[in-house]
Amino acid sequence: MMPDSFFSPPRRRTVIFVAVIGALHYVALEWLTSHASMVPLGQDHAQVVSMALIAEPPKPVPVAPPPTLRPLPEPRLPPPPPPTELPSSESAQLTAPASDAPEGSVTPAAPAASAPAITAPAPAVAEAAAAAPAPPPPPVEQARRYKTNAPASAQFDLHVDRRDADGTKWQGVAGMAWENRGDTYQLKLEVGLSMLITRINLLVLTSEGLIGGSGIVPVTATEKRKGRAQTATHFNRDAKTITFSATTATVPWQEGAQDKATVPFQLAAIGRADVNQLAGNIDILVGEEKEATVFRFQLVGEEELDTKMGRLVTWHLRRPPKPGTYSSQLDIWLAPSMQWYPVQIRNTEANGALTTQTVTQIRVNDATGK
Template structure:
């Protein structure tokens, strides 16, 4: 019988080698972890050192503290400087250059009190310094700018004039002028009718076949001279407008606006004002003297104002009808106004009829004009 040999003793050695190998790997892994963590810890210490707080500033901001007080101290100086600029000379156009030719302006004093039943109420001033006061310090009647729907002053208390309305007549005119700066020619006419208690005026101006101006005025002849009731005006292709002088409510009103004025007597419209001047001249020629001033409230198509009528003096004018001796009267609007300048030449030897009338726009509206020169006249029945 054969013997079984015992197993070799290699296994305990093999197991020991494996255990030693595992122990070495464990040591290597631990050593490796420490090597990796150490740099990280060093980097954290470096970051901590770099994040130190900066030292506070040395307070340079304290230097500008007084500066805000400097503008405050300078403001009163600028406020005092503003009035100094206002005192500089004005560059606006001179007030009413027409006065250069009529100085001194004065009102003729009648030799005796007016006793005629027909008188025209108007304001005659001895002098005007541009403030709306006469030489005696009293305020004269003015028509201040009225807001839409408001009511303005229309009366101009002052001197009463003798009046005598001229007889009925048809006046024909040659019309010359400019339209948009270009010369234009045409014809015009004014039909004046006086039947005693009433009057009517109808005026037309045509260029070629176009009517550039058409107006009518009608009313009574009373103690104020001409007393209008209704004024109608149409220019170019615009719609006609009406101005009412309501006697029942004593109000002057307009179809083109809601502005109203109290009616106190003596108010005129654009068509009647010329014939009111003629009535004053016929009532007493001595009331016309060079330099005399007559103020009348005149209503237009939207509002009204006091027209200053300045008597330039006597002039000889050459017209299509011939040479005539006239009184030249000018309505000069205020500087900056959009109203027309109106020149009127009245002929005493022809019942003080207006033998020439010229309307001139201000430069702000183009400066066009229309000039009506008498070419013929025809008596009309009352």
């Protein structure tokens, strides 16, 4: 224990002063330590701190220079052939072969062996290589033009006699309907066998079209035979062609052209207009299933027929076989007293088969009956 003289007033003041100074230093040191980042430093301190935070920049690393590239060797091509000058008159033509070249002409160098040679075809060869157009159809004989006066509408019943090439005979019936509408017409012919309760059609012909200055002008005709598909013939008057459903052939259309069903009625129209036109040859272009040919009829003479309608005076016309065109013979009998209607039709085939259709009844639809 210290003596009381140690705590005398002068000493106590000294101890207190020292303690206060120490405490102040301690507080100041603690405050500076905790707030060092907030207190601005002097110039000397700032330099020290800056040097401590900034790293020394790295020394540059030497980089190797890029390698030197050598250029690729250029391909060696054969020297181009010297240009060949052509005369001005032949500038659009190919050069003739070397053997025929005129003296002094320049011949192009031959191509390298590794490259295939390409030779331009000569004009004649190029034209031959092109697709040649289809050959035109054979010319059709020009038919004559006639004055006409088509007969009035009527319906016909006919009896059919048939004798086959082997001599077999059979009979049938036919019905024909002709409708004259003044500027248009329709025609239908059915040939078949009449059974007890039914009828079997062996052949059906139809035709429709116009009636004009040249007489009957078919537009469409069809033909249907038993066991065969129906075929059609088209008469294109505007396009001047006749076409067929059974073939791609085309035939030039002519004024006065007919189909197989209308031929007898066109002959009737010619006779009605002027009977003198039936003298000599009567040529009519007829379109059939696959072709069109000129039928040439000749006047055989005046004949009388015995029919179920009585005895009829007729004019007999015949189309004899025409070598190279048709082999059958067609005979038609017209009745002048009955508007020149066809009252009998006979077809004689090359093998001897014979078919005859003879009228049994005519029902005229025109009230005047001219």
